[in-house]
Amino acid sequence: MDSVTFRIFRFDPETEDSPRYQDYEYELEPGVTLLNSLNTIRSKQDATIAYRMSCGSAICGSCAMRANGHAVLACKTQTSELVKDGVIQIDPLGNMKVIHDLVVDLEPFWGSLRKVKPYLQPDTTNNPELEREQTQEQFLLIDDVTTCILCGACFSDCNALEVDENFLGPATLAKAHRFIYDSRDSKTEERLEDISELHGVWDCTHCAECSTRCPTETKPLARIEEIREAAMKAGVHGNNGARHVLGFRETVGKSGRLNENYLPPRSVGFFNIPGLLGLLPVGIRMLMRGKNPPLIHHSIDKVDEVKKIFSRFEEYRK
Amino acid sequence: MSLKYALFTGCVAKGAGRELLTSTNIVCDKLGIELVEMTDAACCGAGVVSEDNAMIADIVNARTFALAEEAGLDIMNICITCQGVHRKCQVKLARDPKYMARVNEALRETTGHEYKGTVKIKHFGNIMLNDYGLDKLKEAVVKPLDTIKAGAFYGCYAMRPHEYSDLAEPDDPDEMERIIEAVGATPVDYSARLKCCGFPIIMMNKKNSLTLSGNAISSAKDAGSDCVITQCPLCHLNMDAYQPEIDSSLNMPIIHIQQLIGLALGISQDELKMNTHIIRPTGAIAAV
Numbered sequence A: 001m002d003s004v005t006f007r008i009f010r011f012d013p014e015t016e017d018s019p020r021y022q023d024y025e026y027e028l029e030p031g032v033t034l035l036n037s038l039n040t041i042r043s044k045q046d047a048t049i050a051y052r053m054s055c056g057s058a059i060c061g062s063c064a065m066r067a068n069g070h071a072v073l074a075c076k077t078q079t080s081e082l083v084k085d086g087v088i089q090i091d092p093l094g095n096m097k098v099i100h101d102l103v104v105d106l107e108p109f110w111g112s113l114r115k116v117k118p119y120l121q122p123d124t125t126n127n128p129e130l131e132r133e134q135t136q137e138q139f140l141l142i143d144d145v146t147t148c149i150l151c152g153a154c155f156s157d158c159n160a161l162e163v164d165e166n167f168l169g170p171a172t173l174a175k176a177h178r179f180i181y182d183s184r185d186s187k188t189e190e191r192l193e194d195i196s197e198l199h200g201v202w203d204c205t206h207c208a209e210c211s212t213r214c215p216t217e218t219k220p221l222a223r224i225e226e227i228r229e230a231a232m233k234a235g236v237h238g239n240n241g242a243r244h245v246l247g248f249r250e251t252v253g254k255s256g257r258l259n260e261n262y263l264p265p266r267s268v269g270f271f272n273i274p275g276l277l278g279l280l281p282v283g284i285r286m287l288m289r290g291k292n293p294p295l296i297h298h299s300i301d302k303v304d305e306v307k308k309i310f311s312r313f314e315e316y317r318k
Numbered sequence B: 001m002s003l004k005y006a007l008f009t010g011c012v013a014k015g016a017g018r019e020l021l022t023s024t025n026i027v028c029d030k031l032g033i034e035l036v037e038m039t040d041a042a043c044c045g046a047g048v049v050s051e052d053n054a055m056i057a058d059i060v061n062a063r064t065f066a067l068a069e070e071a072g073l074d075i076m077n078i079c080i081t082c083q084g085v086h087r088k089c090q091v092k093l094a095r096d097p098k099y100m101a102r103v104n105e106a107l108r109e110t111t112g113h114e115y116k117g118t119v120k121i122k123h124f125g126n127i128m129l130n131d132y133g134l135d136k137l138k139e140a141v142v143k144p145l146d147t148i149k150a151g152a153f154y155g156c157y158a159m160r161p162h163e164y165s166d167l168a169e170p171d172d173p174d175e176m177e178r179i180i181e182a183v184g185a186t187p188v189d190y191s192a193r194l195k196c197c198g199f200p201i202i203m204m205n206k207k208n209s210l211t212l213s214g215n216a217i218s219s220a221k222d223a224g225s226d227c228v229i230t231q232c233p234l235c236h237l238n239m240d241a242y243q244p245e246i247d248s249s250l251n252m253p254i255i256h257i258q259q260l261i262g263l264a265l266g267i268s269q270d271e272l273k274m275n276t277h278i279i280r281p282t283g284a285i286a287a288v
């Protein structure tokens, strides 16, 4: 059996000034999960290590933490896969305050979820006699997203949240998707409008941390892309994100390549004077270095082929 | 056997990041790697077109793949975002034969091309590592960059989601560091090397976007880096072109990985167009 050093983040903000790491030597047994290992360390070596757990079966969502810098679900991760040069470093989830050791304050996560009205809002003027039925096809649209176990792993590693605590975050956007795509919900348009505001669906950077860390099939980034598709299709276009997409479509559909002189003003809006002024400094800096995109935008060769593909836009739309 | 690729330039290397295309061409020429520029390939869509219409984006990319297949060449990407989008499209089509048939039917109807699924999608970095080889690269170095401490900035699409990544350990990669070492420079480990540069939201939330790139640059600087090495022209734009708006005291040169290799091959900074960067080479970089 291999011996592994568990380097565990320890901190009690009520009694300590700063966090520290404490090492535990642990004999690795085959087939154990990270949660099994922590439980062993806790029962045999140090009962004061604090972490959340309950089901041990990847269903309750309690045991998310960081291993070697990335969020994982402890009960769904093999310990052996984490060993790096004989060491495994365990930290609490990111983007939230530590309460004690590996236990973080999840309130920002719950608070964010509440913002998107995470419950069904059916058309109550038209109540069915029994239940609101869905076809298999309708359900499949939300099948993946309903597997979310609210573990917070995505929230922990999200890049956009790191710089903006008001950003809705991946799990919340996925939750919004769950109702936007639910055939029984009546507030689709309103939800799409709300979520297109600042700190909403267009503020996600596509870093894909969420989908990479998510232990379920929710895969938030994929859902975010679907929300954007729904917003584009529903004509919720009054924001920089949607205008950016429209501009992208226009320039690529016309010339086969992006027109970098056209897209920025198209995205901020041609009548948005402060927005346009905001683009000037970088434009001037690039001009002075001769780095500005060519003023005459050239199409790719055989651009007609691409134009022809784009001419069928509606036909190919989901 | 000499190496030859279909070069997919992407839009930025033809626009606001032309120094990337120039330095790729000179470096490959010097190393004896033959490139055939895909002048008829269209924008990969950058994950943006697909948010409007996923199938249109897939048809356009399938056309790009078909063009390379017709030329009998694998694709070299020089933008991590393009390669990520290409790889995602390729995986998506391979996993869903029914969908691939639909995409191909649309492609045939509109353009006469057909994507067979045989082309390999690579990017400059993995070509250096796997096809060209670092031993050979080391031999080609005439000016080891032993005074330079360089922080690698991977770019999200190189690593995430893992299913589209070609890195051996996408959660703790060392591929860029190995290239940095091969040209004699010292790789610097810093906490933000796998983070997002923020570019995708520069038009939606400039403050958040530039906080991300600023944090990344500061993190590299605090760890003692002389420069940040990028393999995506979008990371480069957000960290270089916007740097004066983030914090003019950072003064951190941002260098395309092709330029770093070029310097070690004895190519001048002028030829590598490093003077077109907003942050001009300073310190150890300027002294090379």
Ligand code: SF4
Pocket: A154, A157, A158, A159, A160, A161, A169, A170, A203, A204, A205, A206, A207, A208, A209, A210, A211, A220, A221, A224
């Ligand atoms: S892809 Fe978007 S939501 Fe997901 S972690 Fe990155 S910024 Fe956050």
Ligand code: SF4
Pocket: A147, A148, A149, A150, A151, A152, A153, A154, A155, A170, A171, A174, A210, A213, A214, A215, A216, A218, A219, A220
């Ligand atoms: S989306 Fe995935 S990572 Fe995020 S809370 Fe739900 S299950 Fe956890």
Ligand code: FES
Pocket: A053, A054, A055, A056, A057, A058, A059, A060, A061, A062, A063, A064, A073, A074, A075, A076
């Ligand atoms: S303990 Fe319930 S999900 Fe891990």
